[in-house]
Amino acid sequence: MNLLIKGxxxxxxxxxxxxxxxxxxxxxxxxxxxQGIAAPEGTQTIDASGLLVTPGLIDMHVHxxxxxxxxxxxxxxxxxxxxxxxxxxxxxxxxxxxxxxNKAVASYVVxxxxxxxxxxxxxxxxxxxxxxxxxxxxxxxLKEAGCVAVSDDGKPVCNSELMRRALEYAKGIxxxxxxxxxxxxxxxxxxxxxxxxATELGLKGIPWAAENIAVAREVYLAEFAAAPVHIAHxxxxxxxxxIRNAKARGVKVTCETAPHxxxxxxDAVRGYNTNAKMNPPLRGExxxxxMKAGLADGTIDAIATDHAPHHPDEKxxxxxxxxxxxxxxxxxxxxxxxxxxxxxxxxxxxxxxMSCNPAKILGVDRGTLRVGAVGDVTxxxxxxxxxxxxxxxESKSKNSPFLGWKMKGKAxxxxxxxxVVYQA
Amino acid sequence: MGFRHKDIIALKDLTKExxxxxxxxxDNLSEINQRDIKKVPTxxxxxxINLFYEASTRTRTSFEIAxxxxxxxxxxxxxxxxxxVKGETLSDTAANILxxxxxxxxxxxxxxxxxxxxxxxxxxxxINAGDGAHEHPSQGLLDMLTMRQKFGKLAGLKVAIVGxxxxxxxxxxxxxxxxTMGAQVFLxxxxxxxxxxxxxxxxxxxxxxxxxxxxxxxxxxxxxxxxERQGKTLLPSMREYSRYFGLxxxxxxxxxxxxxxxxxxxxxxxxELASSVADCDxxxxxxxxxxxxxxRMAMLYHVCGGEPVE
Ligand SMILES: [Zn+2]
Ligand SMILES: [Zn+2]
Numbered sequence: 001m002n003l004l005i006k007g008x009x010x011x012x013x014x015x016x017x018x019x020x021x022x023x024x025x026x027x028x029x030x031x032x033x034x035q036g037i038a039a040p041e042g043t044q045t046i047d048a049s050g051l052l053v054t055p056g057l058i059d060m061h062v063h064x065x066x067x068x069x070x071x072x073x074x075x076x077x078x079x080x081x082x083x084x085x086x087x088x089x090x091x092x093x094x095x096x097x098x099x100x101x102n103k104a105v106a107s108y109v110v111x112x113x114x115x116x117x118x119x120x121x122x123x124x125x126x127x128x129x130x131x132x133x134x135x136x137x138x139x140x141x142l143k144e145a146g147c148v149a150v151s152d153d154g155k156p157v158c159n160s161e162l163m164r165r166a167l168e169y170a171k172g173i174x175x176x177x178x179x180x181x182x183x184x185x186x187x188x189x190x191x192x193x194x195x196x197x198a199t200e201l202g203l204k205g206i207p208w209a210a211e212n213i214a215v216a217r218e219v220y221l222a223e224f225a226a227a228p229v230h231i232a233h234x235x236x237x238x239x240x241x242x243i244r245n246a247k248a249r250g251v252k253v254t255c256e257t258a259p260h261x262x263x264x265x266x267d268a269v270r271g272y273n274t275n276a277k278m279n280p281p282l283r284g285e286x287x288x289x290x291m292k293a294g295l296a297d298g299t300i301d302a303i304a305t306d307h308a309p310h311h312p313d314e315k316x317x318x319x320x321x322x323x324x325x326x327x328x329x330x331x332x333x334x335x336x337x338x339x340x341x342x343x344x345x346x347x348x349x350x351x352x353x354m355s356c357n358p359a360k361i362l363g364v365d366r367g368t369l370r371v372g373a374v375g376d377v378t379x380x381x382x383x384x385x386x387x388x389x390x391x392x393x394e395s396k397s398k399n400s401p402f403l404g405w406k407m408k409g410k411a412x413x414x415x416x417x418x419x420v421v422y423q424a
Numbered sequence: 425m426g427f428r429h430k431d432i433i434a435l436k437d438l439t440k441e442x443x444x445x446x447x448x449x450x451d452n453l454s455e456i457n458q459r460d461i462k463k464v465p466t467x468x469x470x471x472x473i474n475l476f477y478e479a480s481t482r483t484r485t486s487f488e489i490a491x492x493x494x495x496x497x498x499x500x501x502x503x504x505x506x507x508x509v510k511g512e513t514l515s516d517t518a519a520n521i522l523x524x525x526x527x528x529x530x531x532x533x534x535x536x537x538x539x540x541x542x543x544x545x546x547x548x549x550x551i552n553a554g555d556g557a558h559e560h561p562s563q564g565l566l567d568m569l570t571m572r573q574k575f576g577k578l579a580g581l582k583v584a585i586v587g588x589x590x591x592x593x594x595x596x597x598x599x600x601x602x603x604t605m606g607a608q609v610f611l612x613x614x615x616x617x618x619x620x621x622x623x624x625x626x627x628x629x630x631x632x633x634x635x636x637x638x639x640x641x642x643x644x645x646x647x648x649x650x651x652e653r654q655g656k657t658l659l660p661s662m663r664e665y666s667r668y669f670g671l672x673x674x675x676x677x678x679x680x681x682x683x684x685x686x687x688x689x690x691x692x693x694x695x696e697l698a699s700s701v702a703d704c705d706x707x708x709x710x711x712x713x714x715x716x717x718x719x720r721m722a723m724l725y726h727v728c729g730g731e732p733v734e
C-alpha cells in the first residue's frame with residue numbers, strides 16, 4: 001500500500017528542505033518528493049495542508065521496562081505512547097530485569113518489538129555486565145543482536161579505567177557509548193537539586209557539581225581515548241559549558257537534554273511533588289536558560305525524554321522514598337515546539353535535535369526523507385491545542401509533572417515504514 | 425478571630441495573627457498547669473493519636489500530657505521505620521489509624537514532607553511534631569512563647585541561632601515564626617551546616633563567626649549537634665566544634681546583660697553548651713520544657729476548632 005502525504009510544509013534538515021510539497025511512500029520507502037505528485041491507484045492520501053511534515057521523530061533515551069518490570073510499561077504500551085507523541089523510533093535503556101547485557105535479552109527485545117511494537121525499537125545494551133560497573137559486557141554480541149548503543153543508564157560507570165576501556169572497545173566495534181554522568185559521593189543521600197528550595201523544604205540536596213564533575217571526566221576520557229561519547233540528560237549550565245568547550249577543541253562528544261530540563265525548575269518540587277522527582281534533578285533558572293542556549297548554539301545535539309514510567313504506588317509516597325523519573329513521550333513534542341515559539345530553535349533546528357541528530361549519534365538509517373530512505377514520517381499540527389490528562393496517556397504509567405497543562409502543537413499522524421500507526 | 429487550619433504543619437503557613445493567637449492561648453492555658461487539679465474538660469471525648477516514627481520521649485510526653493490536661497484520650501503509637509522497610513507505607517498506616525476515628529494525629533517522622541503527605545490523605549487534623557529537616561512548629565512556638573514571656577514582645581528582638589542549620593527543623597520553624605513576628609534572626613554555624621539560600625527564608629543574617637551573631641543578642645539559641653549524623657565529612661571533630669561554635673561564658677558575655685540561653689534539648693554538655701552556661705541564671709531551658717505543654721495544649725485546642733480563650 002502506498003501513502004501520499006499531500007501539501008504539507010516539509011522540513012527535512014538532512015536535505016536542507018523547508019517547503020510545501022508532497023511525499024509519496026511506496027513499500028515502506030520514500031519514493032518521491034515534489035509538487036503535485038499524482039497518487040497511483042489504491043494510494044492512501046493524507047491532506048497535510050497547514051501541517052508540518054518531518055522525518056519520523058526519534059527519542060534516543062526511553063525506558064520501556066520490558067523485560068521484568070512490565071507493570072510499569074511494556075514494549076507494546078511504550079510504543080503506543082511513542083506513536084502518540086509523534087515518535088517513529090525509540091532507543092530503550094538496558095536497566096530492565098534482567099539487564100540487557102547479553103545477546104539473549106537483546107534478541108528478546110528485538111523480537112518482541114517486531115511482533116508488538118507500533119514504532120521502531122532500538123535496544124541499548126549495557127556497558128558492563130549487569131550494569132554493575134565491574135567488567136565490560138559483550139558489546140560485539142550486543143551490537144550483532146541489534147543494540148545501537150551501550151549505557152549503564154541509571155548508574156555511572158564509577159571506575160575511570162573501566163570507562164576508558166569501554167570507550168576504546170566500543171570505538172573499535174563501532175557502537176556509541178552513552179554516559180549517565182553523576183559523582184555518586186557528591187550525590188550522597190540527595191533527593192533534589194541543592195539550592196534554596198531544598199533548604200526551604202528541608203530535603204537533602206544534590207549539588208550541580210555532582211553532574212559537572214562526571215561530565216568533565218567523560219570529556220577527558222573521550223579526548224584521551226580519541227573515542228566518541230554521548231552524555232545523557234544534561235541538566236546544568238556547567239555541563240553545557242564543559243561540552244561546548246570540548247566540542248570547540250575537537251573532542252567527539254555529543255549530548256542530550258530532556259524537555260523537563262528546559263521547561264521546569266526545582267520550584268516544581270514544592271509541595272513535595274513526587275512527579276517532579278527525577279535524576280538528574282530539576283535545577284535552577286540559570287540552568288534552564290543554559291539548556292536553551294545550548295540547544296540554540298548546537299552544543300546540545302538532541303532532545304530525549306528519559307521516559308521513565310513508574311507505578312502510582314511508587315510515586316504516591318513520601319518524597320524521599322519516591323522513585324526517580326517521569327513519563328515524557330507524549331509531552332515532548334509540544335514542550336519542544338515551545339522552543340520554536342520562543343525563538344530558541346527554528347523548525348529545522350527542532351527537527352535536527354528530535355530526529356536527524358539522534359539518528360546520526362545512534363548510527364541508524366533514519367532521520368531523513370531522502371528518496372530511498374525508510375518511510376518514517378511525523379505529521380505535526382503546530383496549532384493544535386490539547387490538555388495533558390492522565391486518562392488519555394497511552395503509557396501504562398501517568399507520572400508526569402505536566403498533568404493538567406495546556407499544550408500547543410501535536411503530532412497528528414505518525415507513520416512508520418509507510419503505515420499510519422497513530423492518528424490524532 | 426478563630427483558627428482556620430485543619431492542620432498545623434509548618435509555621436511558614438501561619439500569619440502573625442495566627443501565631444499570636446496560639447501564643448495567647450498557650451499563655452492562658454498555662455495557668456491550668458499551675459493548678460492542683462491539672463485538668464479541664466475542653467477536649468473531652470476527643471481522641472489524639474501520637475504517631476511517632478522517631479524516638480522522642482520528650483516531645484511525645486509533652487503532647488501526651490497536653491492532651492490529657494484537656495481531657496482528650498491520648499494514645500501512643502511508636503511505629504518503627506522498619507515497618508516501612510517491611511512494606512507498610514505511610515498511607516497504609518494512615519488508613520489503619522484513620523479507621524479508628526481519631527480527631528487529631530500528632531506525628532513525628534524522619535522524612536521532610538511526611539506530614540504534608542499525611543494531611544492530604546486524612547480527614548482528621550494533623551499536627552507536625554517534627555518532620556525530617558523541615559519544621560518543628562510546636563518547638564518554634566514554645567521557643568517564641570518563652571521569649572515573649574521574658575521580653576514582653578517578639579518584634580525587634582535579636583535572636584542568634586547557632587549550630588547545624590542545614591539539618592535543623594527547629595531552626596527553620598524559629599526562622600519562619602520569629603521573622604513573621606518581626607524579630608531579627610542571626611545564624612552561625614560551620615559552613616558545612618549552612619544551607620544555600622538560607623538568608624532568603626526570612627529576614628535572616630548569616631554570620632561568619634558565632635560571636636558576631638551573639639553580639640548584643642537578646643536570645644542565644646543553641647542547636648543540638650547530632651554526633652551520629654555529622655559523620656566524617658561535616659566536622660573535623662567535636663572538640664573543634666565546641667571550640668568555635670560552643671557557647672561558653674566568654675561568648676555569652678557578648679550578648680545583652682539580660683539575654684536568655686535556649687536549647688531544644690537534649691543537650692550535649694560540653695559540646696554546644698558549657699555546663700556552667702546550661703545551668704546559669706540566664707538559661708531558659710527548663711522554662712522551654714514547661715512552656716512546651718501549654719503550647720501543645722493550645723495547638724490541640726485550636727485544630728479542634730476552639731474559640732479564643734478569654
Ligand atoms: Zn540516566
Ligand atoms: Zn534514563
